[in-house]
Amino acid sequence: MDRGRPSGGGSAIDTLAPRQLAGRVWLFPGDPDPYAVRPTVAVVADDRGSVLVDAGQSPAHAREIRAGLRAAGLPEPRWLVYTHHHWDHVWGACAWPGVEIVGHEAGVAPLRAEAARPWSHRYLREQVRDNPRLGPSFRARALAVDSWDGFAVLPPTRTFGDELVLPTGVVVRHVGGRHAPDSSVVLVPDSGVLLLGDCWYPPPAHLRTPADEPDLAMARGLLSGDVEWYVSAHDEPIRLAEARAALTG
Template sequence: MNQLVDGVWWSMPDLTTDRPVIGAIAGADATLMVDAGASPAHVGPFLDELRKQGAPPVRYVIYTHSHWDHVWGGSEIKARHQPVFIAHELTRDKVLAQSRLSWDDASLAERVRLGDVESFSLEHIKAEHPSRGQMVIVPPSVGFQKQLEIDLGGVRCLVEHVGGDHSPDSTLVYARERKVVFAGDAAYTAVSGLRHYTRQVIFQLLDHVLAFDAEMFVLSHTPAPLPREQMNALREILWRVATLTLDERRPEQEVVDQLTQADIPFPLSPEFVSELVDAFKSGAASHPKP
């Protein structure tokens, strides 16, 4: 667990089983957690560290969206703290449906076959939850439509639905006094079918996120929180890739060369730029202009 600013902590994501960031925001009276992690084994050590840091009890858990790696550690938090679990109403309905299903190997394989679970998640789920016979998935008890605000005692958290390509139910958490945004997976590509960005969707989302009076932005599968300069740079990178690829129809290698040689304060690899090119091409193909 790492401290980002006073009263705000985050865990590093782990590609081994695609574990996302878990976040915590503490006020004088209560702690709010951003996502519950992939499993009790994932979130348990984070809860231990929160206790060592002297954080107030966890009273709220926000699910940023319904994907398993952000939700399936909820039973461990519930057992220790009995918090209120909160999510957008779409997330609430999806997690409630998950909680009513069987997740044994045969059932899991069938969900992958039907496309309800991404194939790359199959081995990750088995690693995080070797035995799923008694697995408890905790659905939210509170759902909301657009936004709500929670006062933790001198620290106010805005919880807002933002949607996005990755998952239509995506939600962010903005800690006002701490000037931190936890954006979940909202800024990532869609994962169902071909990974893609829809140009209008991603830039509307990024402009909205950057409009917050925040200094740090936490993206759930990005290795470290992004200061505002880097978040702006990420938007610029996406804009250049979209423009060069879709408007100017430049060859992929030319786009890669231009971006990797540009003076942009963001770590760029040729592989990452190529993935962005493919994502915008796929998004344009699946959402053609009328």
Template sequence: MGALRHLAGRVWIHPHDPDPARVQGCVAVIADDAGSVLVDAGNSPAVAQRVREAVVTAGLPLPRRLIYTHHHWDHVWGACAWPDVEIIGHRAGARILRAEAGRPWSEAYVRELAAGNERMIPSCTARIAAMSGLWDGFTVVAPHVEFDDVLTLPGGVEVRHVGGGHAEDSTVVVVPDSGVVLLGDCFYPPPLHLRQPDDGLDLALIHRLLADFPPSRFSWYADSHDEPKPSALLESILRAP
């Protein structure tokens, strides 16, 4: 998990952790001579540091911008390790993260959260493990730049709000010149502590994504907690019984 893996064009992936108990999704790096773009920050400053080392080892420009695909902890808690990077996120997620930044984050506080909601125990256990020895100086960082619908960055990277049941601020990042769409967790069911018995993958959103970003133009669709999918594999989810 230390090295970047080239996906396509100028998109590189720092792979997700295949152990779901660790709750660590992939972090994408979009190379740009004017300063690369990170997509998500990882679940801790330790992951962010590994990403930084991997970027240097790969010989890519250091990041200038960081995009949050949504506000969930495992996508944003590494951001404080990038103090000089401009952070971009959807307005709804920014509101939530400003409130989260004011909480007294510590191992003791996370244990209090778990004690108040048994369904949060897996997430809280993962947070404590990810942050081992890293609480001093830790802070949740809200976006510096907020957007509502679509934002196009210099270099042609498109940031688009798609919403969905997993998080109201779910955002996808489109790299047209590389044929890649970075999906975050957008089509996943809600987090466990909010999930209802009938909740599943958001198939309607997958249909919409394939219509908006057709396989004729995009070869790779990368969600956070699985291997990147070629178009045929994403389409196969819709055909599954």
């Protein structure tokens, strides 16, 4: 895979190459460097309009993904599903014009609050000065965003409570949890893929306590014989047998 870096201004856009996981599901793998905070983005390809799962962690990241979609000949997204409201999953949304943004209702208020903040590199520095625990997250944001011109945090335009089935058969299901109250998983039944976002992870680093651990009980509850692939946003995809061995062994 060509792991392009965010491009600035009017320079050429780097291309990320998607890889097909199973059936209609294609992945743009994230950055393995945890300090980059760049998650995997999935596309469920469909001629009626693809479903994009998470927006990318910045407009630059989203532009790379859009270029990769075009290069691979995959249908343009019609829907953008947020697995949850954290910045690395939603900050690319403003670079996806014309899509319907789908998210759990619990994510609306925090995203509206984020949208009202005066984002800039200066603001990020000021926030870290006042709360040093924000340092890793906010430094990653500063590196991710090449320009604040036209940047906006976008709440969902379509919300749901427990479950939503999109016209392409993709199922979005709320699971909640300690990482984010709006965490949702995305099931692609015909491809045997469950996209987990960050749902079973502990809380974000700046909110984490020494007692916080991954939610293995939640992860075990998501195991199903109808699912062959499990995709967490910051880990490599694993098959059902591997997931069972890791969680029940």
